[in-house]
Amino acid sequence: MRPLNDIKLPGNFEEASHLLNGRLALDGAPRYNLVVCVGTALNATGLISRTTTDVDIVALMDDSEVLLDPAPLPQPLVDAALVVAENFGLPNDWLNNGPSSEDGGLFRLGLPEGIAKRLVWKTYGENLRVGFIHRFDQINFKLYAAVDQRGGYHADDLHMLAPTDDELLEAARWTKTHDPSDGFFQGLKWFLEEFGYGHLVSRI
């Protein structure tokens, strides 16, 4: 992972996050600690470089480092993000809780054990910190998404993350806690065989 000082959100999001901090301060909002995953975190941490259109919040964290459900997002954060969108010509949902927005979302189904300790934080000011998830947690999320969507760009991302066998097996165990159905298990086995990880099927 890149050193902390090098971490930058892609494209407009770096400036957008600085402004988000400014807007929150101006509005007298509390400090928010956002836990960010998927494309934005991949870019920011230098794991994969690709175009991202939004910032996906998988959780919030309070100042005592307890992870919180990001659904719904706090209204002051939503209001400030809308102003930022207007300032940078971003879509109104540039900052969203998509991965954890519903009951079937990542937060409510359970995040990987120890995710909070692996976060890499960047402070944008008094009112905003962004925690980027670790490569290991990306592997977990990417495997789950790749099985769920039968491949796609999530499978490509997973390849680029180059997981070790142990990492992939750990991720497979975590995905099964999210969806214990036989259908998902069959899908998981299919994905591993189809995408070059067939040697692990017998170990999951």
Added chain:
Amino acid sequence: MDTSFLEFRGYILDRLLDLLWRQWSALGVPGRTTMEERRVVDPESLLLLSMTIGRYDTRLFDEILDWLLVNGAFLNVQRLRNLMKRFGFESQAQLSSVSELLMKKSNDPLKWKRLAAPRFPRNPEPLFFLKSGKPIPMPDEKAPEFSAYGLLRGPIKLRGHAQPFPTKGMPSLLLRLRALLGINARCELLCLLAAAEEIHPSDVERQAGYSPRTVQNTLAEMARSGIVQVRSGNREKWYCLQSDVLDHLLKPEGSPTPWVNWAPLFRAFEMLWIGVIDPKRQNLDPLTQASEWRRLGKEMRPLLAEAGLGRQLEDGSSFRGIEYSSIFIRDIKGILNQLNK
């Protein structure tokens, strides 16, 4: 604090004070002015803005009080209330304090009583500030008319130098018409009719500061004189003045009466000033500052449009992030310069 922000804030205040001095001087307030006002002055809109901006120029503020004692009979209190309500001017406490004073000192206390808002408890604050934004030191004795509304200032000592408004010239036209015809909508309607070839009642309503019903009824009555003429088309009525009859009064130089829709323009300026002195907006980082200019611009633009200056403040959506700061500052300076020409 950022020097360019301070410079911009100072520029706005100087230009607004120039504009106010120029208009009040044209109505008989003795004082400084290097430029002559040639447009019709709207005394109600002028008073509303002056109650906010005049807090940064004690001399101007008290000269206005002096002027009101001499000429206040020709102000339209109902129109003042209409404009304050419609545009959301934020000078109610100052205006109520002035009304208290005029209730005591003018010949028509009942008129000014209508303008005084009910007294309401609020944290006392100084009435006057230096241009830097610091409060002006106050003597122990306070003016009770202002203290009643939570505004602290020393005793009022008026110089008694104010003159009756001039009986010639465009700036005092509205006041002169009131002296001739009484304080009613006819005076604004005549100015508006003389400012355009013909005019639709909805435009008049927008600009005159009266209710639609008052405007429609008054125009219909004026049309009975034959001097105001009506043209009907597409189920709409357009009104104009018969040429020549009132030209000597309304268009002495032959050109249309130089009427400006001051009320929305002045409210936009009040919004601008209150925006730049907001303690929360001092010491912002450049990105957040640009965002605040964008927000202010968005609020001001419809008002400027109503005054015919909407296109002079560019829409922020074409500019990303910090880029908008220089655009906003350029456009506001441009508008203020244009009005002070």
